[in-house]
Amino acid sequence: MKVLFFAMLRERLECAELQLEQTQPTTVAEVLERLKARSEKWQATLENQELLAAINQRFVDFDASVQHGDELAFFPPVTGG
């Protein structure tokens, strides 16, 4: 699955996009835990930041199911307008 990061998150993680191997369906929260385990930087960034998530470009809750082939995105609260 493709995972995208935007704005402050993208900058702090120094990562705009990555691919995750995911054969079984999982939840957004579980993916987040996997990402936190990557390094201290990922742990600190993803923990200390209010996050929103989208699956296939639609807002979702963190208990939403996500699976192989999905596009999952994490980003900070939005500030347009």
Place this chain on the structure above:
Amino acid sequence: MIDIAVQTHDFDMAALYQKLSRRAAHGAVVTFTGLVREVAGGDLTHLSLEHYPGMTEQALQDIAEQAKARWPVGEIIIVHRVGTLALNEQIVFVGVSSAHRKQAFAAAEFLMDYLKTRAPFWKKEHTTTGERWVEAKKSDEAAASRWQQREVEP
């Protein structure tokens, strides 16, 4: 009709107004334009606006469709710029036409309240001393959630 645009270039208010005011049945046009403003400290040089291509357009379309479902409005136009924007430049345009003013005012306010809290844009302020991401405001979220409690529409 719903017209959504996410673009780097500026927009022409007069041309957008023309599009909104062409239907004989619509006696009201309400427009809102948001500009880059100075920040506390007075040292803003420019803003940069990032977005989530694809999701942004879809989110704006959804918001416009929700407005159409709530009020009998005619045309809805939303234009939002991204990229680098200097002080006083136009950022966002929301325009609504309707038979009467109340629906047009309400729909335009709803569109802006939802756009600010439910469309994936992020602003970064660049000042003479550095740069910082703009933080989401609680007051914006409160303004948007107000609409969920309103049973009686104007």
